[in-house]
Amino acid sequence: MKIDVKKYKDFYFETALKIFNTPSPTGYYTEIASLLASYAKELDVEFTKTNKGCFILTKKGKKQSALGLAAHADTLGAMVRSISGGNLRFTKIGGPILSTYDGEYCTVITRNGKKYSGTFLSVSPSKHVYTDCDTIAHTEENMIVRLDEVVNSPADVKKLGIESGDYIALDPKTTITESGFLKSRFIDDKASVVALLTVLKILKDYDITPEYTVKMLITMYEEVGHGASYVPQDIVKMLCVDMGCIGKDLNCNEHQVSICAKDSHGPYDYDFTTNLINLAKENGLNYAVDVYPYYGSDVGAMWSAGHDIPGALIGTGVHASHGMERTHFDGIENTISLILLYLGL
Secondary structure, eight states: OOOOGGGGHHHHHHHHHHHHTSOOBTTOOHHHHHHHHHHHHHTTOEEEEOTTSOEEEEEOOSEEEEEEEEEEOOBOEEEEEEEETTEEEEEEESOOOGGGTTTOEEEEEOTTSOEEEEEEEESSOOTTTOTTTTTOOOOGGGEEEEESSOOOSHHHHHHTTOOTTOEEEEOOOOEEOTTSEEEETTHHHHHHHHHHHHHHHHHHHTTOOOSEEEEEEEESOGGGTOTTSOOOTTEEEEEEEOOEEOSTTOOOOTTSEEEEEEETTEEOOHHHHHHHHHHHHHTTOOEEEEEOTTOOOHHHHHHHTTOOOOEEEEEEEEBSTTSSEEEEHHHHHHHHHHHHHHTTO
16 A cells, blocks of 8 residues: 655644644653643544553554554653752753753743743853853753742742742744754654654554554653653564664764664664665665664663563654754655554555
């Protein structure tokens, strides 16, 4: 069956705007849960929340054995560490490039659900005041969050309901260009979450019952290393859909699907990866094979937890990962096409 992935471009980008603009720093799953549940209902698939706050979307197949797909909806972010004067000290979540936080708008989310806007800044934020504003290191010790509230003391801040341990979500600044680029924070890995939802949309529109049951695991702790440590027992294979890296000593670009042969945890399954390369080659996909020395994925978490399941990794090429990221619909299209081939379509 020939499936025209290009015609899902509008669905992809419309969904991306909703997913990207729903805050979900690692471990904060409250808002993204209801959004994913609504998509599951719309796309006629089962939706389950795990005990640890991850999600499973299940499309029943002809066989009970399941092919797994994993993508993570958790993002980089920060958490309130302490209050200094009327400003917030923070601790980072995941491994962001902190220099890219400087000047970024953000939202503080309290435990009782209130939200307050603010800005990440260095402690030397003014050219007219601080001689070290151009040279100060961007570290947690040298940065604050300035709140957009009339606050001058820790007591003032606490009156708002803000306490240590509250989440801080960055404005993703999601932008879609006429030339087909998606630029935003957190393309890693919300672009892949939207790709999986697009696959479900395709299965529904073409009225396809897959040979195997399809289980999509949307994890919420990948950025801290244990996202897919739990995997349903009926999954016989796991394809992780994350981001492809672009840069020094790498082959991938934004228009390709990247197939990762090895990352910092070691090689991916040989036969599984070889089959993906052959599928991409035989079907004329624009792809690259790469090795990512400073990278880990949900497959690594799955294997570290002791699951006896073969795993592989693909994803659209993403420029400037963990900073202000960018990819192109070409790469997304090639990624979705390879997912469909993996499912036997």
